[in-house]
Amino acid sequence: MPAPEKTSGWLERRLPVMSVLRREYIAFPMPRNLNALWSFGAFLMVTMAIMIASGLFLAINYTPDITQAFASVEAIDRQIPSGWFLRSLHMGGVTMLFACLYIHIARSLWYGSYKAPRELLWLTGLGLMLMVMVTAFAGYVLPWGQMSYWGATVVLNAAHTIPLIGKPVSELLLGGETLGNTALHRLFVLHFTMAFAIVAVIALHVTALHVVKPNNPSGIDPVSPKQTLPFHPYYTSRDGFALCLFLMVYAGLVFFLPDLLTLADNYVQANPLVTPRDIRPEWYFAPFYAILRAVPSRLGGLLLAVGSLAVLFALPALDRSPTRSATRRPLVRLSLPLAFLSFILLGVAGMHPPTETWLIVSRLAMAWWFIHFLVVMPLVSEREITS
Amino acid sequence: MTQSETSPSPGGTKRRDLLTTATVTLGCAGACALAVPFLNSLKNPSATTLSDKTLEVDLSSLAPGQDMTVQWQDWPIFIQRRTPQMLAALQTPAHIATLRDANSKMPQQPKDATNWHRSVRPDYGVLVGICTHLGCVPSFEKPGSAPEAEGGYSCPCHGSHFDAAGRVAQRAPAPYNLPVPPVTFLSDTKIRIGHSAGDPGFSMSDIQQI
Numbered sequence: 001m002p003a004p005e006k007t008s009g010w011l012e013r014r015l016p017v018m019s020v021l022r023r024e025y026i027a028f029p030m031p032r033n034l035n036a037l038w039s040f041g042a043f044l045m046v047t048m049a050i051m052i053a054s055g056l057f058l059a060i061n062y063t064p065d066i067t068q069a070f071a072s073v074e075a076i077d078r079q080i081p082s083g084w085f086l087r088s089l090h091m092g093g094v095t096m097l098f099a100c101l102y103i104h105i106a107r108s109l110w111y112g113s114y115k116a117p118r119e120l121l122w123l124t125g126l127g128l129m130l131m132v133m134v135t136a137f138a139g140y141v142l143p144w145g146q147m148s149y150w151g152a153t154v155v156l157n158a159a160h161t162i163p164l165i166g167k168p169v170s171e172l173l174l175g176g177e178t179l180g181n182t183a184l185h186r187l188f189v190l191h192f193t194m195a196f197a198i199v200a201v202i203a204l205h206v207t208a209l210h211v212v213k214p215n216n217p218s219g220i221d222p223v224s225p226k227q228t229l230p231f232h233p234y235y236t237s238r239d240g241f242a243l244c245l246f247l248m249v250y251a252g253l254v255f256f257l258p259d260l261l262t263l264a265d266n267y268v269q270a271n272p273l274v275t276p277r278d279i280r281p282e283w284y285f286a287p288f289y290a291i292l293r294a295v296p297s298r299l300g301g302l303l304l305a306v307g308s309l310a311v312l313f314a315l316p317a318l319d320r321s322p323t324r325s326a327t328r329r330p331l332v333r334l335s336l337p338l339a340f341l342s343f344i345l346l347g348v349a350g351m352h353p354p355t356e357t358w359l360i361v362s363r364l365a366m367a368w369w370f371i372h373f374l375v376v377m378p379l380v381s382e383r384e385i386t387s
Numbered sequence: 388m389t390q391s392e393t394s395p396s397p398g399g400t401k402r403r404d405l406l407t408t409a410t411v412t413l414g415c416a417g418a419c420a421l422a423v424p425f426l427n428s429l430k431n432p433s434a435t436t437l438s439d440k441t442l443e444v445d446l447s448s449l450a451p452g453q454d455m456t457v458q459w460q461d462w463p464i465f466i467q468r469r470t471p472q473m474l475a476a477l478q479t480p481a482h483i484a485t486l487r488d489a490n491s492k493m494p495q496q497p498k499d500a501t502n503w504h505r506s507v508r509p510d511y512g513v514l515v516g517i518c519t520h521l522g523c524v525p526s527f528e529k530p531g532s533a534p535e536a537e538g539g540y541s542c543p544c545h546g547s548h549f550d551a552a553g554r555v556a557q558r559a560p561a562p563y564n565l566p567v568p569p570v571t572f573l574s575d576t577k578i579r580i581g582h583s584a585g586d587p588g589f590s591m592s593d594i595q596q597i
Binding site: 053054057060061080081082083085086233240 | 403410423424425427428429430
């Protein structure tokens with residue numbers, strides 16, 4: 001067939017899409033020993049696409065006005081044809097997105113994917129996590145339920161404690177001291193805009209991945225072509241299969257358990273005069289909320305909550321060991337799972353009322369999180385004997 | 388990849404072609420199925436949620452020869468009280484000869500309004516006030532206000548003319564008679580728009596064109 005070849009050649013000389021796709025997504029050499037944890041990046045991409053598509057269609061029916069926002073979300077659930085499905089897809093998507101994000105990051109911590117030459121891959125990834133958090137926060141305010149309103153109020157009051165700039169900046173951004181119409185409208189715009197900014201940073205993240213090539217469970221970069229497999233068909237079919245399993249879990253959440261992770265209080269319209277009895281964050285913010293509560297000072301709590309993420313950004317500098325995979329580092333192999341456990345315990349504590357027991361659990365867990373990153377990692381990387 | 392998997396067989400097909408085709412086909416089918424609820428959400432929700440809403444109108448203030456307009460489901464609804472002269476004018480053979488659909492053959496009304504006066508009772512007429520040409524709202528011509536005016540409607544946009552029963556004139560650009568909504572008389576001076584006792588199964592979506 002000479003005609004199509006001519007067309008592709010014409011395109012190739014002007015915009016080499018096909019050859020780039022062939023190089024990066026067909027022939028691209030992947031380490032042959034990747035395990036299932038390497039599929040979570042693909043899950044994140046698919047979830048993000050679903051979030052943007054469902055978000056656009058929800059935005060068509062949403063009204064960012066405090067008198068109508070709650071009713072418009074109820075109308076989406078009850079009146080708009082298939083609206084319940086789009087909303088359930090969007091709400092379930094947040095859970096799937098954060099679950100995959102945390103597993104994706106935990107995998108990078110365990111296998112040392114943040115080390116040279118992948119520092120920028122790590123930093124763009126953490127940047128994406130922060131952007132997703134901001135987007136999720138803004139998005140959670142939009143239904144204008146009681147939890148939307150009071151959750152956001154708590155966060156804003158925490159931000160107000162930042163010396164000098166906290167209050168003026170948040171007033172400038174939200175157009176007032178408390179949450180009102182202006183704030184809701186701006187949060188809607190922020191939610192919308194961040195979604196597309198995330199797409200741009202994903203492009204950076206994936207480009208960086210294709211430059212430095214994926215890490216692998218051994219932490220040792222493949223040296224010979226025998227240690228690699230072409231992306232297609234090996235990893236396309238494997239990621240495809242994993243995606244099917246992932247989508248089954250996602251669909252189960254959307255169709256069978258749409259109310260599993262939502263709070264009943266958010267189906268009561270926001271009332272600035274009544275705070276719900278039991279304010280709880282969404283599960284994905286629970287660890288940070290637990291830190292906020294575990295510290296008896298408002299500014300201190302905020303600093304430590306932010307610091308718990310900042311240590312991740314600093315990790316390439318804190319961990320100087322050239323050995324990547326924790327499986328080859330006896331001390332990290334003990335310390336890092338405890339840090340994972342601390343994160344989970346903080347999450348559980350954040351979902352419970354702040355009783356004495358949960359405060360102690362949060363403080364211990366928080367202490368270990370910081371000890372692991374600020375003490376164990378720098379010391380171990382200097383004097384460890386790796387296997 | 389081993390050589391046997393990539394090298395074409397004599398027929399020019401590869402061993403994986405079936406697998407690839409099946410995967411792509413099923414993937415596309417899945418994407419199309421997923422698109423259905425997305426497109427579905429763009430539909431007009433009032434079509435499903437408002438259609439059973441009814442409106443009750445009190446006609447006690449309406450004098451013979453007068454016309455009033457109410458809003459029902461975003462549509463202007465004309466309600467007129469007809470005089471004996473108006474009713475007589477509707478039945479003159481000379482007038483009937485000028486109409487496009489004098490006997491209401493097109494489904495523009497419920498069954499109980501498929502008659503010469505296109506209404507449940509001859510003395511009251513209820514019509515959807517939207518010209519079937521390009522959707523303007525026609526204006527009422529009071530009986531006797533012009534030589535030929537016997538309580539009909541004329542459209543300001545392109546001059547379509549309807550008689551008091553909403554029947555369109557042949558010289559008009561509008562193709563169909565004005566639609567008649569389902570109407571039930573609750574008493575002599577009170578009607579319910581949205582439900583027809585004489586044709587209970589009738590829905591506005593049965594109408595040829597609004």
